[in-house]
Amino acid sequence: MTRKFFVGGNWKMNGDKKSLGELIHTMNGAKVDPNVEVVCGAPAIYLDFARSKLDAKFGVAAQNCYKVAKGAFTGEISPAMIKDCGVHWVILGHSERRHVFGESDELIGQKTAHALENGLGVIACIGEKLDEREGGITEKVVFAQTKVIADNVKDWSKVVLAYEPVWAIGTGKTASPQQAQEVHDKLRGWLKTHVSEAVASSVRIIYGGSVTGGTCKELASQKDVDGFLVGGASLKPEFIEIINAKL
Numbered sequence: 001m002t003r004k005f006f007v008g009g010n011w012k013m014n015g016d017k018k019s020l021g022e023l024i025h026t027m028n029g030a031k032v033d034p035n036v037e038v039v040c041g042a043p044a045i046y047l048d049f050a051r052s053k054l055d056a057k058f059g060v061a062a063q064n065c066y067k068v069a070k071g072a073f074t075g076e077i078s079p080a081m082i083k084d085c086g087v088h089w090v091i092l093g094h095s096e097r098r099h100v101f102g103e104s105d106e107l108i109g110q111k112t113a114h115a116l117e118n119g120l121g122v123i124a125c126i127g128e129k130l131d132e133r134e135g136g137i138t139e140k141v142v143f144a145q146t147k148v149i150a151d152n153v154k155d156w157s158k159v160v161l162a163y164e165p166v167w168a169i170g171t172g173k174t175a176s177p178q179q180a181q182e183v184h185d186k187l188r189g190w191l192k193t194h195v196s197e198a199v200a201s202s203v204r205i206i207y208g209g210s211v212t213g214g215t216c217k218e219l220a221s222q223k224d225v226d227g228f229l230v231g232g233a234s235l236k237p238e239f240i241e242i243i244n245a246k247l
């Protein structure tokens with residue numbers, strides 16, 4: 001089956017109304033491949049701003065959310081609040097949430113379940129650190145992270161799996177197209193064995209880790225690379241090139 005190419009932009013903790021407004025103006029005016037689903041991950045404080053300014057053809061994602069609907073959780077946002085801003089996606093389990101903020105696999109699983117129950121699409125991130133890759137345990141790490149996500153998913157049509165080798169995020173190092181394809185292929189195999197053949201063939205597995213205008217075309221040509229989660233380059237005009245990687 002054909003999986004619709006998916007390009008997410010993760011703006012992280014960057015931008016202000018002026019610079020993001022300029023980026024949005026560029027995106028709205030650009031000629032983009034209509035066969036690509038594009039979702040921009042805005043800082044929580046700018047979700048409303050991004051959703052009101054971006055063309056309807058582009059989606060918006062929150063960069064995180066909590067595992068319950070409301071309550072005494074200072075600084076957190078809930079899926080219900082995200083939806084109230086007209087936003088339909090959330091990024092969960094990003095390596096920065098795991099390794100800078102200490103989020104456990106278990107917490108990411110709970111957040112995934114709650115976000116999906118409340119009708120958000122989830123971009124669920126997995127990936128190994130450099131010492132794990134060098135130690136030959138890439139598969140062990142990403143399968144364990146995927147299992148906790150899979151245990152919390154009932155409807156896979158709302159999930160995009162983002163493979164992001166931590167050693168390639170913001171370092172300028174990119175996994176080679178062959179390295180990316182190899183992990184994506186193994187992830188699809190894991191899904192086939194542990195979830196179902198239908199899910200394995202339909203779920204989109206996207207690649208993240210220093211994706212640029214220069215690296216995107218070859219990565220996009222790999223059989224099991226169904227798109228990208230783009231960091232720094234999503235704040236630059238070259239994001240359009242990345243969206244159009246299949247053209």
